[in-house]
Amino acid sequence: MTALGIIAGGxxxxxxxxxxxxxxxxxxxxxxxxxxxxxxLETFPHAWVSLGEVRKxxxxxxxxxxEDVLFAGRVARPRFADxxxxxxxxxxxxxxxxxxxxxxxxxxxxxxxxLTEEGFRMVGIAEAAPGLLAGEGPLGxxxxxxxxxADMDRAVTVVRRLGELDVGQAAIxxxxxxxxxxxxxxxxxxxxxxxxxxxxxxxxxxRRRGVLVKALKPLQDGKTDLPVMGVATVxxxxxxxxxxxxxEAGRSLVVDRAAVIAAADASGLFVMGFAPSSRST
Amino acid sequence: MTALGIIAGGxxxxxxxxxxxxxxxxxxxxxxxxxxxxxxLETFPHAWVSLGEVRKxxxxxxxxxxEDVLFAGRVARPRFADxxxxxxxxxxxxxxxxxxxxxxxxxxxxxxxxLTEEGFRMVGIAEAAPGLLAGEGPLGxxxxxxxxxADMDRAVTVVRRLGELDVGQAAIxxxxxxxxxxxxxxxxxxxxxxxxxxxxxxxxxxRRRGVLVKALKPLQDGKTDLPVMGVATVxxxxxxxxxxxxxEAGRSLVVDRAAVIAAADASGLFVMGFAPSSRST
Numbered sequence: 001m002t003a004l005g006i007i008a009g010g011x012x013x014x015x016x017x018x019x020x021x022x023x024x025x026x027x028x029x030x031x032x033x034x035x036x037x038x039x040x041l042e043t044f045p046h047a048w049v050s051l052g053e054v055r056k057x058x059x060x061x062x063x064x065x066x067e068d069v070l071f072a073g074r075v076a077r078p079r080f081a082d083x084x085x086x087x088x089x090x091x092x093x094x095x096x097x098x099x100x101x102x103x104x105x106x107x108x109x110x111x112x113x114x115l116t117e118e119g120f121r122m123v124g125i126a127e128a129a130p131g132l133l134a135g136e137g138p139l140g141x142x143x144x145x146x147x148x149x150a151d152m153d154r155a156v157t158v159v160r161r162l163g164e165l166d167v168g169q170a171a172i173x174x175x176x177x178x179x180x181x182x183x184x185x186x187x188x189x190x191x192x193x194x195x196x197x198x199x200x201x202x203x204x205x206x207r208r209r210g211v212l213v214k215a216l217k218p219l220q221d222g223k224t225d226l227p228v229m230g231v232a233t234v235x236x237x238x239x240x241x242x243x244x245x246x247x248e249a250g251r252s253l254v255v256d257r258a259a260v261i262a263a264a265d266a267s268g269l270f271v272m273g274f275a276p277s278s279r280s281t
Numbered sequence: 282m283t284a285l286g287i288i289a290g291g292x293x294x295x296x297x298x299x300x301x302x303x304x305x306x307x308x309x310x311x312x313x314x315x316x317x318x319x320x321x322l323e324t325f326p327h328a329w330v331s332l333g334e335v336r337k338x339x340x341x342x343x344x345x346x347x348e349d350v351l352f353a354g355r356v357a358r359p360r361f362a363d364x365x366x367x368x369x370x371x372x373x374x375x376x377x378x379x380x381x382x383x384x385x386x387x388x389x390x391x392x393x394x395x396l397t398e399e400g401f402r403m404v405g406i407a408e409a410a411p412g413l414l415a416g417e418g419p420l421g422x423x424x425x426x427x428x429x430x431a432d433m434d435r436a437v438t439v440v441r442r443l444g445e446l447d448v449g450q451a452a453i454x455x456x457x458x459x460x461x462x463x464x465x466x467x468x469x470x471x472x473x474x475x476x477x478x479x480x481x482x483x484x485x486x487x488r489r490r491g492v493l494v495k496a497l498k499p500l501q502d503g504k505t506d507l508p509v510m511g512v513a514t515v516x517x518x519x520x521x522x523x524x525x526x527x528x529e530a531g532r533s534l535v536v537d538r539a540a541v542i543a544a545a546d547a548s549g550l551f552v553m554g555f556a557p558s559s560r561s562t
Contacts, residue, residue, distance in 0.1 A: 157446065158448060161442055161443075161445075161446060162442070162443075162462070164442075165438065165442060168462070178446070178447070178465065179466075180464045180465065180466065181448060181449070181462045181464045183459045183462045184458060184461065184478055184482060185460075185461065185474055185477075193470070197465055197466065201465060
């Protein structure tokens with residue numbers, strides 16, 4: 001089997017993917033995006049590129065005998081004027097700029113298209129590291145009650161509707177009221193601002209209320225940007241007084257599962273995977 | 282003609298409505314919601330009530346010969362345990378609590394229903410103070426360009442979709458990317474957080490990009506919570522590097538119009554009303 005090429009953006013996800021694939025017996029080669037990826041990736045076979053160095057990226061992946069390639073981790077929309085490009089990157093730049101104007105997903109899809117045209121097979125994290133996928137049901141010892149389930153349903157509806165517009169992946173609902181919806185600021189910032197809302201409309205660490213839901217956008221194919229839950233998500237949700245976090249089973253990733261469960265149990269939050277079919281209206 | 286009863290929440294809107302109606306020759310009676318309304322309302326014939334003092338509210342409006350009644354201004358969702366209720370309020374509390382769980386609009390609609398049952402006519406601000414309504418086209422001297430119009434269209438689509446879910450009234454789009462979507466935090470906080478996003482994806486005061494759109498939720502009947510644009514909105518949008526603000530013509534309010542125009546012209550922003558039919562997809 002050939003090596004798995006991992007194009008690594010920010011956050012802990014690329015490392016978790018590399019570790020999971022390696023544990024399953026697969027060789028990995030990690031290409032870190034300069035300015036985004038964590039230096040900890042240097043514990044794996046690796047190289048660094050800038051987002052515009054497309055020829056260098058292609059050459060690296062070929063030299064290391066990668067046929068399967070995936071994206072993992074956060075990629076901030078670049079300032080195009082500042083991108084370091086090589087000849088191939090320069091050729092592709094107009095197409096990528098045009099895609100980027102439509103949203104971050106469109107940008108990643110455009111780069112994936114280039115790799116596919118060059119003969120690589122784009123694979124999803126779900127395929128390459130299935131051990132990271134969220135399953136159905138509670139992960140820790142805390143279970144949602146009927147109110148939490150109602151909030152979860154409403155949040156799923158909001159997230160799906162927004163996803164259709166390529167807006168964001170997450171929303172927080174408390175007692176039927178939509179407290180926050182994610183757009184360009186990202187999930188962490190969205191959770192933080194719920195902690196700033198009046199306590200009349202949200203939960204507190206001593207009386208937890210409200211649910212965070214993350215789900216894949218319908219436009220996403222699951223190869224570029226699966227929703228992620230990690231320890232940082234749990235800690236922020238705990239600080240914002242939420243009762244729990246629900247991600248879509250089979251289409252969301254749990255990074256550092258044991259630590260996620262420990263953090264949730266310690267704070268009294270539920271963390272769970274909801275069935276894709278059962279909670280969409 | 283009988284007096285216009287104005288139930289006043291927070292912000293400058295109740296004062297603008299009272300002034301506009303008075304200038305049009307109508308007697309007004311302002312009932313300030315304690316803890317929310319501005320003390321400046323005491324320059325008009327007035328009284329103060331708590332949100333749960335429903336009998337007192339009814340008695341006050343009858344004594345002052347109000348037949349037409351409207352809501353104006355922000356009403357935060359109350360902490361029900363803390364509401365001061367009289368006998369009538371106590372009777373209605375279960376119904377209002379049930380409504381409030383569905384969202385802030387449902388809460389105001391429930392109170393409006395009670396007033397209607399008691400024989401008052403709920404009127405909209407559009408009817409009682411039509412001078413505050415936004416018209417079509419630019420208000421100041423700055424005009425939107427083609428990019429701004431494209432962002433405006435996309436923001437209108439997002440706001441309408443959110444409105445169908447009773448989530449929020451506003452969104453900000455920059456070069457096709459949805460930067461922020463309003464939920465419980467309100468428009469001001471939403472604008473503020475755009476100023477915190479990386480400058481690669483937003484405008485700056487020296488190179489303005491992106492458009493704020495506010496529009497009525499389809500669920501709203503226009504009697505409770507019309508979108509409002511005021512000087513504070515313009516100043517915040519200017520600080521966040523936005524190119525302009527668009528509100529729905531005929532279904533949005535402009536508070537202190539002359540000052541809004543002056544602030545927008547001084548900062549180089551466009552402020553405009555968009556035609557309800559022309560910009561929805």
